[in-house]
Amino acid sequence: MTLPLRIKAPLIFFPALLLSWECAVWLAGAAKIMPYPSGVALAAIRDIADGTLIDAIAGSLRRVITGFAVAALLGVPLGLLMGLVEPVRRALDPIVDSLRAIAPIAWIPLALLWLGIRGNAALFIVAYAAFFPFVLNTIQAVRLIDRKLVDAARALGASPLLVLRAVVVPGAVPTVMTGARIAMAFAWGSIIAAEMAIGIKVNPGGAATVGLGQLMVSTLYVKRDINGLVLYMLSIGLVSLAIDHGVRAFQRKATPWQR
C-alpha cells in the first residue's frame, strides 16, 4: 500500500526523532534532568493505571466547565444589555475594558484571600478569564445583526420581545459561539496557572480534588518526576484540542443554517 507523503513523512520522521531523543538522553547521562520518551510512556502507564491522571484531568475539567458556565450565564446577558442599550454600553465600556486588562492570574492572591484554597479560588479565576470573551463577543454579535432582518420581523407584526427572541438572539448565536471558543481556551489556559499557584498548599500527599496544575506542582517539588511533568504537559495539550473540537462540533450543531 502506498501512503501519501503527508502521512508517510511524519510516520518515518516522528519515530526517528523519538528514538534519537531517547538515545541522546541516555548517551549524555542526563536522565535525571531531561525527560525521555520511554520514561514519559512509563509515567503514562503508571498514572493511567492508578487513576491519577484521569482524576486530575477530571478535577480540572470540572472547574473549567463550571467556571465557563458561570461566565456564560453572566457574560451573555450583560453583553446583550450592553449591545442593545447604548447608554449602558457607554457607561460600562471603560470598566469592562480596564478589568479585562488585568490578567486573570493577577487575581489569585485576592481570590485566595476571599475564597480559600479549596478550589473556589481557581473557579473564580477561570470564570473571570472566560467572562470577557462572552461579554465582548455578545456585544459585537448584537451590533452585527442585520437591520433589515429586524425591519422584516417588525413588518410581519413581531413585538419587540419577539424581535429579541426570534431575530436578535439567533442572529447573535454564531458570534457568541466564537466567543465561547475563545472563552473555553482562556478558561483551560488559566485553570492550569491557577491550580499551580494554589496547588502546593493544598496537596502535599495527593488528595482527591486536585487538578492537573496541582499535580504538576507536587510532581515538580515532591516527586521530582520530569517525565511525569512532560506527560501532564501533553495531557494539557490533548485536552485543549479535544475541548476545541467539542466546542466546534457543538457550534455546527447549534447553527445548522450556516453552510
Place this chain on the structure above:
Amino acid sequence: MATLTTPKIEARSVSKIYVSARTGDKVEALRGVSFSMKPGEFVSIVGPSGCGKSTLLSLIAGFATPSAGEVLFDGKPIDGPDPARGVMFQDYALFPWRTVRGNVEFGPMARGVDKTRRAAIVARNIEMVGLAGFEDRYPHELSGGMRQRCALARLLANEPDMWLMDEPLAAVDLQTRVILQDELLRLWGDAGDPAQRRAVLFVTHGIDEAVYLSDRVIVLGRRPGQVKEIVDIDLPRPRIGARTAPRAAALIDHIWNLIRAEAAQAIVEEP
C-alpha cells in the same frame, strides 16, 4: 374609518432629510413628494440612483418617519410598521436560521395565529409560490429565484392589505425575472376581479418592468428626490403574454426620456 373613496396611501408633501451621525452632514433624500394610491392599484416607483425611491418605501413601511409632511394609510398617519403593509426587501431579508417553513410561518406566528391554522396557511402559500417540497431547506440552500419565492410566500402568508416591494426582482437573472414578473401578476390578480386585488407599491430600476406590471408609474428625479411625473399606464389587462405591445414601448420611451439625463449624471457622481 376607511371608505371607498379613501386612498390606500396618501403622501402629502413628504420630505426626508438624513443627518449623518458621524459627520453631521445633511442629505436631502426626498422633497415635497405627493401622490396617492387607490385600493387594488399597482403603482411602481422608478428613477435614477439616488432618487430616494427606497427611502419613500421605508417611510410607507413605517421604518422611518418623514422630516416634513405626512403619509396616510387608509386615512390614518403611519406610525411604525404594520403587518397590514407587507414588505418584500431587495435582498429578501429571509431569516437565515429559519427554514422555508419557518420563514413563511413567522408572520402568522407573530400575530398569534394558532398552530393548526398556521400550518394550513403555510402549506397553502408555499404551494402557491411553487416551493412545495422545499419546506425544510434553509435560505442558503436555495437559488436566488427560490429565495425570492420564499420571501413572497412569507409576505402573502400574512395576508397584508398592501404589498410594498423594494426591487424584489433585482437580484435574479433576466429569464427568472421575466418568469417571476408573470407570477407576481398572476398572484396579484392580473386577470381577475379588480376588487380582489391588493394595492402594490413596487420600487424598481427597470422601466420596462414598471410599465409591464403597473397601473401607474411614479417617476422620481434625484438630489433631492422629487416627483417628475406620474404616468398612467393605459395598457389593457390581463397583460401576461402581452409584453411587446407598441403602446408599452412608447410609454417606456417616454419614461426613459424623463430620467435619461439624470441617470447619466448618477453614473459619474458618487452614490
